[in-house]
Amino acid sequence: MNSTVTAKDLVGELAGCVPQGQVLSDTDSVRKYSHDDAEWAPFTTPLAVVLAQTTAEVAAVVSYASSHGLRVVPRGAGTGLSGGANSVTNCIVVSLELMTRILEINTDESLAVAEAGVINDDLREAVAAKGLWYPPDPASYKISTLGGNAATNAGGICCVKYGVTGDYVLGLTVVLPDGEIVHLGRRTAKGVTGYDLTSLLVGSEGTLGIITEVTVKLLPMSGREDRAVIGFFPSLQSAGQAVATVAASGIVPAALELIDSMCLRAVDEWLGLELPQDVHALLLAKVDEPGTTGAELANRVATIFSDSGGTNIEQATDPKEIDRLFLARRMAYPALERLGPVLTEDVCVPRSAVPEMLSRIQSSAAKNQVVIANIAHAGDGNLHPLIIAPVGDVAAVARAKTAFDEIVDACRELGGTVTGEHGVGLLKLPGAAAELEQGVINLHRSIKKALDPRGTLNPGKAFPHQP
Structure with a gap:
């Protein structure tokens, strides 16, 4: 911490940035907010935690931190699996979990505006009531936030056909490292004015700005007819070959998920789904083209599964049955965590x-x-x-x-x-260093230095920072 600011001063002065009760400094709270769900990623204890409720409050805290030489680590629901929300030395954790308002659902323009703390599934349900669909569906969709989804450019089960979070983000409200509030992007179907700063912020993991509001495009709910195809395989390799064959055939499924035998056993022991025990892998596919086209595609997928060694191949069209079949995939990670x-x-x-x-x-x-x-x-x-x-x-x-x-x-x-x-x-920094060309790493560092010269926001994350 800056030597001119004591711990007591910090808590008191942060209380001047946000309403009473929104600054936490007790031992249990700072421990709870010190890391995300990544195992073995390093973290320290934050100086304090701020539960922000508005963009203005986030800006006030960031401005305070920047002027006092402190760091800010933004956080959504803490469901991340890479250590991106882990606290660092001399940092304030700013949680956006209380920013849960869906500000607009525009059926004419097929878009929605929501605060960063809105849970992915809450938005999906809200727009579905208006006949619209928000496709990005990370496995944590029932507990992860839109701000966190945007900050990591989260994917999901249906992204094989419909794309990832960034494909749906039209605009953002962002707090910059000095506390300035900016509005990026557009609300129109097209727009190329200036650099694509929206895309720069999506996936930047809170290192360039804190996303507080997200404007997303929506698709019509109608016009899709889900059909599921499942098959059990004698080995991971045979299941993998089925995946490669589906891709080579030109079929673009709405989902194509794999679960191995260990996951199947863990889910079955937990939920009692009565899954087969003598198999090594399960593939779950979904196509959503309507009418005979969808039926023909489902049959082609089933044939590929069979030709690749799959057995017990089933098809389903009932939504409840499809959800039941995909339940094993969505619950695989929490089932394993129990072990x-x-x-x-x-x-x-x-x-x-x-x-x-x-x-x-x-x-x-x-x-x-x-x-x-x-x-x-x-x-x-x-x-x-x-x-x-x-x-x-x-x-x-x-x-x-x-x-x-x-x-x-x-x-x-x-x-x-x-x-x-x-x-x-934090977990993938060595891998990123090996994957990215040195010139590309230098570009990352130049962008970070230009937007965040003091290193205020989420330092040390997302790319190799040190030469």
């Missing part, structure tokens, strides 16, 4: 490389004697190996970290990227 700490990978490879990447993950698990479960947005090559190490087993943790690094290296060797949707945060 112990989970270090979550987030690599993305070309779809044709999915079988080889799955094979390398298995090889790394065997070589390092660690348990690795697999879930994946397989349709776009985004794999989530889940590395489990027993609590307190130092040697197992070390082996898990070795496996983590090997998987990152393997993904790059196969032409992939070290993070598909979770963000670099």
Whole structure:
């Protein structure tokens, strides 16, 4: 902390920036807000936590921090898996979880404006009541916030066809590192005035500005007819081959998800879904074209599954049955968390490389004697190996970290990227350094220096900061 500001002064002066009761400094609170859900990512204890309720309050806190040489770490629901919301030395954590107003749903222009703390699923339900659809659906959609989704450019199950968060963000209200409030983007269907600063802020992980409001485009709810296809496979490689074949066929599914046997057992033991026990992988596909076109596509996917070694292949059109089939995928991560700490990978490879990447993950698990479960947005090559190490087993943790690094290296060797949707945060800094050209890293540093010369916002995250 700046030597001119004592801890008592800090809390008192922050109380002047926001209404009473919105500054937390007790031990339990600062511990709770000191990190996100990433296992083994470093963090420190924040000096204080501010529960902001308005953009003006965020701006006041950031302005105060900047002028006193303090750091600010923005936070949504804390569901991140890369350490992007972890507190750093001499920092104030600014939580936007109380900024939960949906400010506008415009049916004429098919857009919505919402504060950063709005839960993804709350917006989806609100616009659905108006006959509209907000497609981005990260696995944490019931608990993650729109601001956090935008800050990490979150993906989700349906992004293989409909794209990620950034494909739907039209505009942002942002608090800059000096406390200035700016409005980026547009509300029109087209617009190219100036640099695309909206896209620059989306995925910047709170290092360039704090997103406080998001304007998103919406799609019509009508015109889609969901059909699900599931199949069980005798190996991860055969499931991976089915994924590659679907991609090569030209079919663009609305979802294509993979779950391995360990995840299936964990979900089944928790929820009692009576899933088959003698299989190594489950693929869940969804197509949403209407009428006979959708039926024909579903049949083609089912045939590909069968030709790739899939068994117990089922199709479903009833929405409740589809939700039941996809429940195992959405609950796989929390089911595994019940078994112990989970270090979550987030690599993305070309779809044709999915079988080889799955094979390398298995090889790394065997070589390092660690348990690795697999879930994946397989349709776009985004794999989530889940590395489990027993609590307190130092040697197992070390082996898990070795496996983590090997998987990152393997993904790059196969032409992939070290993070598909979770963000670099802290966990993926070495991988980002290896993936990005030095000139590209220099561009990142130049942009950060230009917008945040004092290093106020979320320092040390998102890209390699040190030469």
